[in-house]
Amino acid sequence: MKQIYENYTAEDQQVWKILFDRQFPQLPQAATKEFLTGLEKINFTGEAIPNFEDTNKILKKLTGWEIYAVPGIVEDGLFFELMANKKFPATTWVRKMSQLDYLEEPDMFHDVFAHIPLLTNQAFVDFLQAISQFGHEWIEDEWAIHLLSRIYWYTIEFGLIREESGLRIYGAGILSSSGETKFSLSNEPNHFEYDVDHILDTPYRKDKMQENYFIIDSYEQLYESIPEIKEKIEKRLKEKASLA
Template sequence: MAVILEQTSGLRVAQPFLIEQDWAGYTAEQHGVWGELVARRMPQLRNHACAEYLDGFEQIGLSETALPDLGAVSARLGPRTGWASTPVSGFLPGDAFFEMLAARRFPTTTWLRSREAMDYTPEPDIFHDVFGHVPMHAHPVFADFLQHYGQVCANLIDRPEALERLGRLFWFTVEFGLIRQAGEIKVYGSGLISSHGECTRVLAGGCEVREFELDAVLGQEFDTGAMQPVLYAVESFEQIYEAAKEAEGKVG
């Protein structure tokens, strides 16, 4: 309980959405589904995920056979970047979501998709949130970028048009980001990390990959329910951190 209180102190808008994870309540079937999901993704990711994701996976101690204990994950993550994986009841409104990002608290769902829905779930679950997102929070530059993004959006909460444009930056980096490393395209966005079908399609050349350019990203509309026709590749994570700072001036 002390760890949870420390992680959530100072959160005002998000407070009603905070819960405790009942890790002991997960069933053997659920741990088995987690293990199958990880086993399906890791062979591809070991070859095609960015180095920072793979390092983060090890640093935060994710298991390939058991669902993550969010308290244990946060205990390893905190000393590296100050981030925590904080359990929430489900989808958060924008003001609560951005408040948590600005405080380096990543809102993390605790439910897991069923075996029948292993290929796709329209609502993020703990596999998408932790396996897909959280390893990147162990990388200092990405961690700083994500916090700054949250701060910028929190200050624009009453400006929906600005938030819509900034949402495109989040979508094409945090959710569906690509990066060039050692002359190859690598994945780091959680939507690609956690989705075998979409990641395979992108790596096979099934979408157009453009060089990351902030104005183009801010103007690029997307459909959350469709395979992505266009994605953007950065050269470094410093590039998206600088883009977040530049975007504040463009939409603020």
């Protein structure tokens, strides 16, 4: 499918502006510098919903990635296949004014505002592509996908990074939520160093703020952990098979 830009209503544009203007002011003190730099590179503002065609021209030059329009949440096989081929699946619909504060299914603000800016960082997208290739390879194994989803959840969606200015956010699930942006950096949740085994042992819930967040020191650290992720998951798959 395609993003049909002229179909966006005045309310759609207003909702985007409200969400952008509400979230952006707290990001200079909360978001990873790479996210803020990425926002500038791809020209996202509160004045207009991003045009995928324009954004893709920039992304392809920077890292070879592009936004791939989808109607909503896609099944795991297609999800991993697309990202293994440098295509980030993003919905084109925007929540209604009555849904500003809560939404069960991710809309365009989450998919595009929160995810796309970091696709300008090469080490980050190399990590994203690699774990997506694993997902495509293991798609028939439910337990493997379950374990891999924990890696994705605690990095791409809810990851934190340590920078010179302090603890910062790179996870899109946090960056699209005003409440979780504040909560994740507070003293209330648990903060752990990035550790593959620990993440694989840590379940998560989608219906509440996270209790646990894992901290990386760099995006290169993420990418360099790829062999360990594959090794640790394959080890657990063998252990599970031996008990069957």
